[in-house]
Amino acid sequence: MLGQAKIIGVDLEADSLYHYFEKVCLIQIATESASYVLDPLALRDLSALHPIFSNPRIRKVFHGADYDIRSLHRDFGLEIENLFDTQLACKFLGLRETGLEAVLRSRFQVELNKKNQRADWSQRPLSPEMVEYAAMDGRYLIPLARILNRELEEKSRLSWVEEECLSLTKVRFTPPATGPLYLKVKGWVLLDPRNLTVLEALLECREAEAQKSNLPPFKVLRNESLLELAVKKPMCPEELETGKALSRKQIDRYGTQLLQEIHRAMAIPSENLLVYPRHVRPDLSSPVRQRIKALKKWRDRRAKNLELEPGILMSNSLINAFALKNPRSIKEMEGIPDLKRWRRDHFGPEILAVLTSEV
Numbered sequence: 381m382l383g384q385a386k387i388i389g390v391d392l393e394a395d396s397l398y399h400y401f402e403k404v405c406l407i408q409i410a411t412e413s414a415s416y417v418l419d420p421l422a423l424r425d426l427s428a429l430h431p432i433f434s435n436p437r438i439r440k441v442f443h444g445a446d447y448d449i450r451s452l453h454r455d456f457g458l459e460i461e462n463l464f465d466t467q468l469a470c471k472f473l474g475l476r477e478t479g480l481e482a483v484l485r486s487r488f489q490v491e492l493n494k495k496n497q498r499a500d501w502s503q504r505p506l507s508p509e510m511v512e513y514a515a516m517d518g519r520y521l522i523p524l525a526r527i528l529n530r531e532l533e534e535k536s537r538l539s540w541v542e543e544e545c546l547s548l549t550k551v552r553f554t555p556p557a558t559g560p561l562y563l564k565v566k567g568w569v570l571l572d573p574r575n576l577t578v579l580e581a582l583l584e585c586r587e588a589e590a591q592k593s594n595l596p597p598f599k600v601l602r603n604e605s606l607l608e609l610a611v612k613k614p615m616c617p618e619e620l621e622t623g624k625a626l627s628r629k630q631i632d633r634y635g636t637q638l639l640q641e642i643h644r645a646m647a648i649p650s651e652n653l654l655v656y657p658r659h660v661r662p663d664l665s666s667p668v669r670q671r672i673k674a675l676k677k678w679r680d681r682r683a684k685n686l687e688l689e690p691g692i693l694m695s696n697s698l699i700n701a702f703a704l705k706n707p708r709s710i711k712e713m714e715g716i717p718d719l720k721r722w723r724r725d726h727f728g729p730e731i732l733a734v735l736t737s738e739v
Contacts, residue, residue: 389521405501410518474687579610
């Protein structure tokens with residue numbers, strides 16, 4: 381039946397809030413007449429979905445497809461053809477709120493049940509209420525896509541979204557980049573090298589425990605707790621107990637290990653401490669800086685006129701690429717990273733005019 385559909389709405393639920401090694405726990409698919417909730421934890425063989433998801437004659441409607449596409453390919457090898465991302469469409473229409481909850485409330489006066497937004501979708505059995513919640517999103521994706529498709533056509537922006545969606549189908553899951561863990565902790569920039577070294581040791585300890593217990597790191601110990609420990613650096617159990625960073629249960633479970641990490645980090649010689657990473661900015665010439673300034677000024681003015689977020693019209697990285705290459709013709713724009721055809725065709729002449737004026 382799905383193979384005969386011309387358009388389907390697709391959503392999924394995962395368990396990243398509950399497990400270190402996240403996985404897709406439900407796949408919701410809606411046609412114009414029916415809704416299906418598939419349980420990949422029970423249905424080990426999802427090969428029947430491959431010809432449906434890869435069929436270019438079937439339109440697949442997602443909302444915020446990036447995470448879903450990466451997850452479906454990571455877990456099941458599924459590839460998506462003929463994508464329409466309703467969140468992208470909302471952004472290109474200039475909507476301020478593009479989350480699905482806000483969009484459905486605005487377009488269909490539908491209020492999603494927030495109770496299950498943060499549910500553990502890996503648990504079994506699922507309650508009827510959870511299944512109903514899961515199926516709800518997909519039911520509105522097809523009518524929403526039709527409304528947004530029409531509005532994009534009226535603004536002559538449908539081709540923009542379609543090209544962005546085509547590019548989006550190529551994204552794939554990549555493991556998190558290796559590097560200091562402290563970079564993900566708000567407030568680390570205020571730490572001195574010793575405190576920073578202690579914080580990194582504590583974060584590495586938490587990461588190992590999170591992997592071992594298959595829990596998200598924040599479910600083991602919160603960033604704020606580890607940051608406080610890195611600053612106060614308790615050296616004995618009594619100091620842990622008098623502080624407010626950890627609960628009694630956390631002290632009993634992790635206290636000894638955390639104290640060992642603090643002692644180890646405190647023993648590191650001063651010359652071997654972590655230091656604030658200084659990113660050396662490229663030494664841009666004055667003409668390049670002037671071109672960047674001019675392009676940003678044009679971008680912001682043009683985006684306001686189009687009622688778009690400036691970054692949707694042109695990202696800062698793309699502006700820098702234009703300023704560095706300084707093309708003198710549309711053809712010379714070829715090879716600029718991430719330059720989509722719609723930007724080149726619709727705004728290329730204006731961009732050239734800005735660059736020319738800065739000669």
